[in-house]
Amino acid sequence: MRSNNKRNEILAAALQVVQESGANHLTIDAVANRAGASKGGVLYHFKSKRDLLRGMLDNLIENNARRIEARKSGDSSLAALLHEENQLTDAEHLASLALVAACAEDPELLTPAREHIGEVLAQISAESSDYDQALILFLANEGLRFLNLFALNPMSSAEVKEVRRRLRQKAMEI
Amino acid sequence: MRSNNKRNEILAAALQVVQESGANHLTIDAVANRAGASKGGVLYHFKSKRDLLRGMLDNLIENNARRIEARKSGDSSLAALLHEENQLTDAEHLASLALVAACAEDPELLTPAREHIGEVLAQISAESSDYDQALILFLANEGLRFLNLFALNPMSSAEVKEVRRRLRQKAMEI
């Protein structure tokens, strides 16, 4: 193994392409160029474009699950989730673009993501005494995430931080 | 004018294509077939694919704005927005897929949508005494919308209705 992280570089490059050009312009060629790899190289790691999309999504879900798990010591799942959301780097936020790319290509690819969200929601439900309020906070966080994802959010980054702080605070109060 | 609503049929067909096949497969041909039109016919109404996307988005924004305006008698903008969200037909919910399609093609197309959201938020901010809470409710509604949009929502439609009821109730309390 000369460099085990070429695969990750390809994944990161794919997200950058989506961010800059839109999911329609996520082509194997574009990803290869971005990653400093050849088309053959990309196809070596991912058998097809679909496979690349799956890889992007797997990555997103796995990191998400790991983050929640890692934080879940004293806090509730929801609090952990909200807290971690605040700590993410831009690159990690960018990872959510995998959703858009996958949805653009084929909505069926989202099935694992749907299942993941179902599990997260089940956990939150199991832990919380006020499920309705917890759900609202969860949804607000998702709304914020999606709005940012589509670059639809007119708030400044300071405002975003403040909103996230508020969400965390309310999550603690439940 | 032989039939002035062909344009609308094309717009509706485009959304169906996106829903079924993903935004990547939104092609002028596919839309034409769906709408029972020819490719030339589609290009008559929309000069280019970009123009079609713009049309889809304009439609979405316009309807959204009109609905809020129409309802804004006694209620706050937020309450009006949440209430209307509950009344929407599936077809109208589907309309939000225009966002995905536009983002997939070219993120820049979303600029008018971003401005629209900015205005909505400004209105909510101007009206509300508890802006933070209003914002959270707004975001939760958006989160719900996006989750449904991507078919990522594991909730049943009854649960969704209940959540929306809760959001409206809380909006009244502010």
Next chain:
DNA sequence: TTTACTGTACCATCCGGACGGTATAGTCAA
């Protein structure tokens, strides 16, 4: 020697868009 690539060449298909043509509806002067 195997693993992990690069690079090139190539094919089939899809797609956006241009173009030419057609049919209907409305306008308006004689």
Next chain:
DNA sequence: TTGACTATACCGTCCGGATGGTACAGTAAA
């Protein structure tokens, strides 16, 4: 009222370029 003209609303075809995918030969580190 009729004929000439124009605008609107399409249809069908064709083309060039982009794209996904394959095949294969070479290379270099582990």
